[in-house]
Structures are given as structure tokens and as C-alpha cells.
Amino acid sequence: MAAQPEITQRDLRNRSKEIMDAVQRGQAFTVTRDGHQIGELIPLRRRRRFVTRQEFAAMSRSAPGISLEAFRADQEAAADQEMHDPYAR
Template sequence: MKTITQRELAARSKAVLDDVEAGEIYHVTRNGTEIAEVRPLGTRRRFVPVEELQRKWSNAPAVDAAAMRAEADAFYGDEDRVDDGDPWENA
């Protein structure tokens, strides 16, 4: 956390906001009294480790492709279907 004056914030707003975007938090003072806090809106991760994804997906329900196809055919009809093959199957 850094502390800057209101005047510094006005003079260096681009640099301060670049720091905030990178995760820095600023306390802004006026006449020696803290009046505001400038912080990122949220922490957005750019990378999620594979282990975390595997842990979160481990409890996901299994997908029954045949049941999903039957449900889609019942809803949309199967007369216009182009291919009955498995698109994920390696040819």
C-alpha cells in the first residue's frame, strides 16, 4: 500500500492507475488526512493451474452423449441431421 497526496494523484494519474491495474493500492491524503483508497475493482487471474481445474471439475456430473443426442432429437427432430457419427472420434 502506498500513500500519495491529492495533488500527486492529479499530477501522476496515469502512472498511479497503471500501478492500480497491476494490483497496487493507494491511500490518498488531503491536508495530511486520508480521504480515499484507490484499489483494483477485482483480482482477475490470467492463469489457472491445471491442478485447480482438475480439483474443481472432479465433482462435475458425467455427460451421457447418447441421452443428450436423444433429447436434442426429441426437441429439434432428427430428419435434418447431417451426420450420426461421433465428431470427437479420431478418424
């Protein structure tokens, strides 16, 4: 993995628009003060809300098989099967 470019605190202050535009495009930076690394400026990961049908199908092809019997047994073991009346004394 390539090292992130270093920028000084002064560069960040003086070139903030240019640097923030680069971060928005995916670039990360290490910020320095007095020659010492003090932090990282990294883009946020964007969560995808939807997956296309084709992506889902591709992911599903490599998924492990599921035993329906084992799945039901796990559900039975985890669920409380008793009916409880919350108003009973």
C-alpha cells in the first residue's frame, strides 16, 4: 500500500479547499506539526443501502450451503418456546 502524502498543519489551513476536495475524491493525508505526525485526514466510507440484483446473485453463488435442519435446530435452541402470560401472578 502506498504511503499517504504528508501535509503540514499550515498547508491544511492555507490550502483547505484544495485538500478537502482531494479528500472528497478519496485521497487520504497524514497531517504533521513541527515535523511530527499528529493525525490522519481520511475520507468517510459511504454505506451503500442497496445491492443490485446482479451483485446479490454473484455474492450468493459463493455463499456456503445452509442446512435447513441445523438452522431450525439453532432457532429452537435460541427461542423460548414456553407461552408466558405477562399478567399472570
